[in-house]
Amino acid sequence: MASTSCWRCLARPSQRLLLAPVSITASVPTSAAFSTSAQQLSRVADTSGSKHNRAGKRLVLGRKKRSPDKTRPPLPGERKAFRKRIQLSNDNALEVTGLEVLSAENAVSPDSVGKVFGLPTPDVVDQLRACEAFKSSQNWNLFRSPHLLVRKETVDLAKQMTDAIEKKETLRLVVTGGRGSGKSILGLQALATGFLNKWVVINIPEGQELTTASTEYASIPNSEFFSQPVYAVKLMQAIYQTNQSVLSQHKVMLDHMHLPISVTRNMTLAGLLNATKEPDFAWPVFQSFWKELLLPGRPPVLFSLDGLAHIMRVSEYRSPAFELIHSHDLALVRMFADALGGKTVFPNGAAILGITSKGNAPIIASMEKAIAQAAAAQKGEEVPARDPFFRKYDEKVFDSLRGVKVLDVQGVSKTEARALMEYWAASGILRSRIDEKHVGEKWTMAGGGVVAEMERVAFHDLRAV
Amino acid sequence: MVSILGANFNERKLVKKALESFYGLGPQASARIMAKYTIHPTARLGTIPAKTVTALTAELSNMTIENDARRIVHENIQRLRDIGTYRGRRHAMGLPVRGQRTRNQIQTARKLNHLERGGTGSRF
Numbered sequence: 013m014a015s016t017s018c019w020r021c022l023a024r025p026s027q028r029l030l031l032a033p034v035s036i037t038a039s040v041p042t043s044a045a046f047s048t049s050a051q052q053l054s055r056v057a058d059t060s061g062s063k064h065n066r067a068g069k070r071l072v073l074g075r076k077k078r079s080p081d082k083t084r085p086p087l088p089g090e091r092k093a094f095r096k097r098i099q100l101s102n103d104n105a106l107e108v109t110g111l112e113v114l115s116a117e118n119a120v121s122p123d124s125v126g127k128v129f130g131l132p133t134p135d136v137v138d139q140l141r142a143c144e145a146f147k148s149s150q151n152w153n154l155f156r157s158p159h160l161l162v163r164k165e166t167v168d169l170a171k172q173m174t175d176a177i178e179k180k181e182t183l184r185l186v187v188t189g190g191r192g193s194g195k196s197i198l199g200l201q202a203l204a205t206g207f208l209n210k211w212v213v214i215n216i217p218e219g220q221e222l223t224t225a226s227t228e229y230a231s232i233p234n235s236e237f238f239s240q241p242v243y244a245v246k247l248m249q250a251i252y253q254t255n256q257s258v259l260s261q262h263k264v265m266l267d268h269m270h271l272p273i274s275v276t277r278n279m280t281l282a283g284l285l286n287a288t289k290e291p292d293f294a295w296p297v298f299q300s301f302w303k304e305l306l307l308p309g310r311p312p313v314l315f316s317l318d319g320l321a322h323i324m325r326v327s328e329y330r331s332p333a334f335e336l337i338h339s340h341d342l343a344l345v346r347m348f349a350d351a352l353g354g355k356t357v358f359p360n361g362a363a364i365l366g367i368t369s370k371g372n373a374p375i376i377a378s379m380e381k382a383i384a385q386a387a388a389a390q391k392g393e394e395v396p397a398r399d400p401f402f403r404k405y406d407e408k409v410f411d412s413l414r415g416v417k418v419l420d421v422q423g424v425s426k427t428e429a430r431a432l433m434e435y436w437a438a439s440g441i442l443r444s445r446i447d448e449k450h451v452g453e454k455w456t457m458a459g460g461g462v463v464a465e466m467e468r469v470a471f472h473d474l475r476a477v
Numbered sequence: 478m479v480s481i482l483g484a485n486f487n488e489r490k491l492v493k494k495a496l497e498s499f500y501g502l503g504p505q506a507s508a509r510i511m512a513k514y515t516i517h518p519t520a521r522l523g524t525i526p527a528k529t530v531t532a533l534t535a536e537l538s539n540m541t542i543e544n545d546a547r548r549i550v551h552e553n554i555q556r557l558r559d560i561g562t563y564r565g566r567r568h569a570m571g572l573p574v575r576g577q578r579t580r581n582q583i584q585t586a587r588k589l590n591h592l593e594r595g596g597t598g599s600r601f
Binding site for chain 2: 088225226227228229231232238328329330331332333334
C-alpha cells in the first residue's frame with residue numbers, strides 16, 4: 013500500500029511534527045529567485061502540522077466497492093408468475109358502452125356476425141380464467157373489460173356445436189388457420205358458449221404441458237399407459253371450479269369399488285372431483301369421473317385442447333425401459349385422442365375441439381396430411397394420398413384424426429375489421445378516424461385481415477409516439 | 478433436506494443434478510435411473526415421494542460410483558506406473574500423456590494427471 017507521506021522524507025512519522033514548522037517558514041524569503049507560488053499555495057493548503065502529505069486528488073486502485081443489492085431477490089416461481097399473469101382489465105382504458113353481452117342465443121345468431129360482445133361478468137369470465145382460456149400473449153390488459161369480436165367462424169362453430177349436442181351427436185372438429193388468425197380466441201369463444209349453455213367444459217390449455225416432460229408421470233399398473241397425476245389434480249380442480257353448478261346437480265350412479273377413496277351414491281359429481289387432491293389417487297378418480305360423465309342422462313361435454321400438434325408426436329418422457337413414450341400412451345392425452353378420433357361414445361352429445369397453433373408447434377407430417385385429407389373429404393374433393401416415399405407417417409395420428417371436421421380460420425372480413433377497429437377507437441387506444449379508407453388500409457396491411465397483424469399495424473403508430 | 482446415499486441435498490435441487498454430483502455417474506446413467514423410477518427430467522428432490530428416494534439410494538448403492546469408481550481409475554494409472562510405461566511416467570509427472578506438445582498450455586494435464594486422479598477423499 014502506498015504511504016501517505018513523501019518517500020523522500022527520511023524523518024520518522026513520529027518526528028515529523030517536531031521537524032516541520034521550523035524549516036519551511038524560515039526558507040521562504042531566501043529562496044525567492046524563482047516562482048514561489050507552489051510553496052505559497054502549499055502553505056495555504058497546509059493547515060496541519062505535517063508538510064509532506066500530498067494534497068489533492070490521488071489515484072486509488074483496487075478499492076472499487078460494489079454496493080450490495082438491497083432488494084430482496086424474487087422467490088422461487090415469482091418471476092414465472094409475473095410472466096404468466098393474466099390482466100383482464102385496465103382502468104386507463106375507456107369504458108365502451110352500448111355493447112351487448114354474449115349469451116347462448118346471440119352466440120348462434122347470424123345477426124351477431126361483425127359485432128363486438130362483452131363477456132358476462134363475473135361468472136363466465138371467472139370460469140374462463142379458471143380453465144386458463146385467456147393467454148398471457150393476448151392483449152387483454154389494454155381494455156377496460158374483456159370483449160370479443162363475433163365473426164363468421166364463431167357463429168359457425170357455435171352453431172355446429174349446439175346442433176350436434178341437441179341431436180345428441182358428437183362434433184369432432186379441428187380448428188386450423190394461419191398464424192395470428194384468431195384460432196385460440198375462437199377456442200375461447202367456444203368455451204364461453206359451452207359455459208353459457210351449461211355444458212361440462214373440460215379444457216386443456218396447452219398441449220405441450222403434457223408432452224414436454226415437465227410434469228410428473230407414473231406408469232399405470234397392468235397397462236401400457238402412463239398417468240400424469242399432478243396435472244390430473246390440477247385439471248380436476250379446474251373442472252370443479254368451472255362446472256360446479258352443473259356437476260353438483262348430478263349424483264354418482266356407478267359403484268367405484270376399486271377406488272382408494274370411498275365414493276357413496278349420494279355424492280355429487282362435483283364432490284367426486286373434489287374428493288381427492290392426492291396425486292396418487294388422482295388418475296383413478298378422474299377416470300371414474302369420466303365414466304360417470306359418459307352415462308346417459310348426464311350433461312353434454314365440451315372437451316377442448318389447444319396446441320394440437322404437441323400431442324401428435326412422440327413425447328419427451330421415457331419409459332422405465334428408457335424408450336421414448338408416444339404422446340398417445342399418456343392416459344390423459346389418449347383420452348382426448350380417443351374422443352377426437354371418435355372411439356369414445358358420448359350418449360349425451362359432445363363437442364371435441366382440437367385447436368392447432370402456428371406460433372409454437374412442431375411440424376408433424378402425419379397431422380398435416382390427416383387434416384388435409386379431412387378438409388378435402390369435407391369439401392367433397394378428392395382426398396390427397398399419402399406420400400409413398402415418406403417413411404415416418406404415424407398411424408396413431410391418423411386414427412385420432414379420422415373423420416374430423418376442419419374449420420379453417422383466416423382473416424376477418426372488412427365489416428368485422430371495422431367493428432373491431434371501432435371498438436379499439438372507443439376504448440381509446442386507437443386515436444384516428446375510423447373510415448372505410450383507414451380500415452381498408454389496415455386490413456390490407458394485415459395480409460387480408462389477419463387479426464394479430466391488424467392489431468400490430470393499427471397500434472404501430474401508437475407505439476411510435 | 479433430502480438424503481441420497483448419505484449425502485444431503487436441498488429440496489429445490491434437480492434430481493438430475495443431485496444424481497450427477499456422484500463421481501462416476503454422468504448424464505447417461507442419471508437419465509436411465511430417472512426413467513426407471515419415472516421421474517421427469519425437471520423434477521426436483523422435494524417433489525418425488527419418499528419411497529422413490531429410498532429406491533434411488535438402493536439403486537446407487539449397487540453401482541460402481543464414488544470411491545469404487547475412483548479406485549478403478551487409480552488402479553489403472555498405478556498399473557501403468559508399475560510396469561514402467563511412458564504413460565505411467567507422464568501421469569506421475571503431471572504432464573500430457575498422449576503426445577501433446579508441452580511448450581505451453583498443459584493446464585488440463587497439470588490439473589488431472591496424477592496417480593490419485595479424481596481426488597482421494599470421499600464427498601461425505
